[in-house]
Amino acid sequence: MKWIIKNPSPTDYRQNKWGDYHIGRCLTKYLTRLGEKVETDYYTDWYNKKKSDVVLVLRGKYPYKPNKNSSINIMWNFGHPEDVTKKEYEAYDIILIASKHYSSILKKQLNKPVFPFLLCTDHEEFYNKNTDLERKGFIFVGNTRGVKRDCVLWAIEYKLPLKVWGRGWEKFIDKKYIVDEYIANEKLVNLYSKAKVTLNNHWPDMLEYGFINNRVFDALACGLPVISDYSEELYNLFPKEILYYNNKKEFKKCIDEINLNYPSVIEKVNRASEIIINEYTYEKRATKLIQLVKNFKINN
Incomplete structure (x- = not known):
């Protein structure tokens, strides 16, 4: 499948400093390893005419209005939850929430499938490099x-x-x-x-x-x-x-x-x-994303 990740990060010198950039980067790495084709649209280029099987929106600072085409539209909300309205959630096919507590609430309020999808780490980038070193500070x-x-x-x-x-x-x-x-x-x-x-x-x-x-x-x-x-x-x-x-x-x-x-x-x-x-790794998250899309296709 072809995926487009809508990443709210800027494209200028600030990009590497945005956590959203690294979330998208890590997801891309593991989705690609699992055989998926992945492209990223950063905030300034969100609304274009590209076609894909899946659009994954990293919902942090900015909202995105899904295009009602053949794509499966997924929102992963991991920041600024107070800014996301029920109307915005309902525009998506699949809703992922970085909170088990809040996802359980939204499941009762929305007509779309909602899943807990917590933030995580990249185990290839974050690991204990100095097991014998005395920790200080x-x-x-x-x-x-x-x-x-x-x-x-x-x-x-x-x-x-x-x-x-x-x-x-x-x-x-x-x-x-x-x-x-x-x-x-x-x-x-x-x-x-x-x-x-x-x-x-x-x-x-x-x-x-x-x-x-x-x-x-x-x-x-x-x-x-x-x-x-x-x-x-x-x-x-x-x-x-x-x-x-x-x-x-x-x-x-x-x-x-x-x-x-x-x-x-x-x-x-x-x-x-x-x-x-x-x-709680991006590798696990990528595997789960693919499975969610497959299940969605079977049931719709």
Whole structure:
């Protein structure tokens, strides 16, 4: 089959910095290996006259209006869920949601097939490269978008050896903690394989709708412990493998657990890594996509 992936990433110098770009890139790699033909239309070229068997829309920042032709139209919604209306969902043949919780809600509200389709990692790019290396330091990778992110501020208040990669941080923290505004995707595996802990928090809408960011899967695949704000969706996947906080007091307990029981934390993370390799990879997602399309053709 021929697939066209509608990727919201720009085509200029910013492209490699967009997470959507890498999601599309990884899906293309594994769909191609499975014998599919794949092309990508980036945001500026979404509406053209190309023909395909399947159109897969990566629904992050921008909506796409499907062309009612012979293509099977699939939406994978993994970001900005508050912006997607029921009318937009109904324009698709298959709807994929990066949240088990929210997909169960939409199944009751929509007349189209809805499936949970969580974000994941590329196990060929994210893995533990340094199993014998002592891990050091706390890290945070992410932009501020003009909003204070409590876990970073608390880490500094507790005088943790923190290093930050992301835009906008100079407004909130001393520049000595900021390594750079951006770290290339291909360099993350080295960072995640050497760091002691990564801090994580979700945007409020992601928490509300039960969407898990892909950085959690990338980090765990590299054997890196994660301290994250509490997400019921994430907790249901990894109740013991991740350290959770709801407030500053609980964040401090997470830090204490790292300092006092790090070997035990690592042991749990290693179990999570095995689960991710078996269930939460782009290879698995590509296989599932092909199966969903085959089933759709049989039933329609």
